[in-house]
Amino acid sequence: MRYVGKALRTLEGEIMALHRTSGRLSARSHRRRPLKMHAGLVVAALRHTETRIDVDPTSLSELAAMVMTIGERATAGRIGALLDTTHFPEGLTPARDWDFLRLPAAAVLIAAVAVCASLLHLPKDSNTYVIGGSAVVVLTLLYGRRVRQFLDLLGVLGGP
Incomplete structure (x- = not known):
């Protein structure tokens, strides 16, 4: 489980940097803010699912499916739709990029x-x-x- 946590921290960093590293946006694009918000929600959803692993072991397969979806969509260039809104629980606050x-x-x-x-x-x-x-x-x-x-x-x- 420690390896899963380390791998997720690396993935979170990559997700939070997608708006900078994808090459799809200029430095002053008005589209950056919504992409940063979506990236924060995706990271928060990953963290939320990760916290449930110790309570419900089937959450690990859900987490793996989320990571696969993120990978497929990032590869396809859909950085504004890495996960569907169904993956975001009610009251989820976006993670901050420090x-x-x-x-x-x-x-x-x-x-x-x-x-x-x-x-x-x-x-x-x-x-x-x-x-x-x-x-x-x-x-x-x-x-x-x-x-x-x-x-x-x-x-x-x-x-x-």
């Missing part, structure tokens, strides 16, 4: 580490290593397995 806050949070935390490192009066060459190592830790905490995508930022911090 991914847009991670990069600014990483920048602020890394800058704070850089300031703290300079205040510690460490030996001249060690500041770069302390800041770089701390940046790897901060990015790993914020991004988990996706940290490899953002390690290019360290080249900027390290200088020429």
Whole structure:
């Protein structure tokens, strides 16, 4: 069941990013808001079904069917109809996408580490290593397995 949970977290991230990564919308499209809302509802429905697995084991087959439907429709380009409304229980609130806050949070935390490192009066060459190592830790905490995508930022911090 732990593997199912991890796989669903990965899928949730992909669903929440579909409006950005599908290549179907411009950056300022008026269609983004409804697509983000639908993605949030789909993620909330997946989470709702996942929570029922421990109570009703047949929910696992329902969850698998939902994932298959999402995959088929995403492949067909139907990112605004990943699931039918019958999958959304009454009172379901859309999940929020907090991914847009991670990069600014990483920048602020890394800058704070850089300031703290300079205040510690460490030996001249060690500041770069302390800041770089701390940046790897901060990015790993914020991004988990996706940290490899953002390690290019360290080249900027390290200088020429």
